Amino acid sequence: MDIELIINKIIRQTPENERADLIMKIFYSAMGAFTKYRKSKIHYPENLELETYGEIKTDYEMSLARLNEDLKYFCFFKIPEKGLYPYVENTEMMVTIFETLADPDTLKLIYYLGSGRRDRLQSLDYLTRHLDISHDKLKYIVDRLDRLGIMWRIAVDDSEETSIVYGYSNSTALTFMLILAQSLSRYIQFLDCNIDNWQYGPFRIPNTSNNKPVPEVSLWCEEKNNFQEDNYHAKN
Numbered sequence: 758m759d760i761e762l763i764i765n766k767i768i769r770q771t772p773e774n775e776r777a778d779l780i781m782k783i784f785y786s787a788m789g790a791f792t793k794y795r796k797s798k799i800h801y802p803e804n805l806e807l808e809t810y811g812e813i814k815t816d817y818e819m820s821l822a823r824l825n826e827d828l829k830y831f832c833f834f835k836i837p838e839k840g841l842y843p844y845v846e847n848t849e850m851m852v853t854i855f856e857t858l859a860d861p862d863t864l865k866l867i868y869y870l871g872s873g874r875r876d877r878l879q880s881l882d883y884l885t886r887h888l889d890i891s892h893d894k895l896k897y898i899v900d901r902l903d904r905l906g907i908m909w910r911i912a913v914d915d916s917e918e919t920s921i922v923y924g925y926s927n928s929t930a931l932t933f934m935l936i937l938a939q940s941l942s943r944y945i946q947f948l949d950c951n952i953d954n955w956q957y958g959p960f961r962i963p964n965t966s967n968n969k970p971v972p973e974v975s976l977w978c979e980e981k982n983n984f985q986e987d988n989y990h991a992k993n
Contacts, residue, residue, distance in 0.1 A: 777829065784822060784831040788813055791952040802949050810940075811950035816957050823940060824949055830936060840961025857901045862890050864935075866898055870908070870925035871932070878911070878922040899923060907931055 764783065771779050782801045788811050789799050802809070805825050813820035813833075820833040837843070845851070857863055865888055881899065885892045902908040907928050913920045957968060 781829045781831060785811060785824070785950065788820060788822065788950050788952065807947045808943065809947045809949050810945050812948055813952040814955040815952065816955055819959060832933065832937070836959050840959060842960040842962050845960070854905060857905065860898070862894060863898050865890070867931070871927065873925065876924070878924050880920060880922050
């Protein structure tokens with residue numbers, strides 16, 4: 758059975774406006790397969806009243822899904838044998854991204870650009886008038902987003918002057934960052950599917966001192982025997 762071919766055919770035969778719901782059902786059923794019980798968590802939950810998530814945390818993969826009708830998403834990654842640290846070890850540009858995003862005006866600009874149509878270009882003066890952000894502050898933000906590839910610029914020759922206008926790249930990674938940040942800020946409380954079998958964190962910095970096994974508590978019978986032995990030695 759070629760499961761990849763089957764999934765491909767089913768999705769191709771599904772109308773575009775229904776594909777997202779189908780994919781969420783496929784992912785949810787896959788998450789349910791991580792449980793020990795074969796008949797549990799197969800079908801997608803309906804009529805959820807509380808903000809509800811599905812989550813997988815093992816030593817081999819991590820996944821998070823938001824299940825509510827008002828916003829559904831699914832994130833999954835396979836943890837490499839050496840962990841995630843080699844991929845995120847260089848933090849300089851990551852810090853720059855977080856510093857850039859840690860400004861309400863930056864988010865205001867991103868939300869505005871991310872609400873527009875493709876291939877519409879705006880000048881700084883136009884953005885300043887519509888966003889109520891000072892020209893100098895807006896230029897600082899736009900230059901940063903341009904360097905990060907979130908925005909892009911082109912030069913327009915108009916009469917004897919050259920004007921700069923900007924477009925938006927509609928970055929998928931950035932959109933996911935913002936959505937996941939909002940989920941994190943709301944504190945994930947309710948889990949419909951919760952696979953929590955991890956023993957080691959996903960980053961796995963080499964040669965750390967905090968990855969040794971935790972000593973287990975003794976059994977009840979061992980505790981009784983140890984207590985009696987200690988009393989015997991104390992009396993003698």
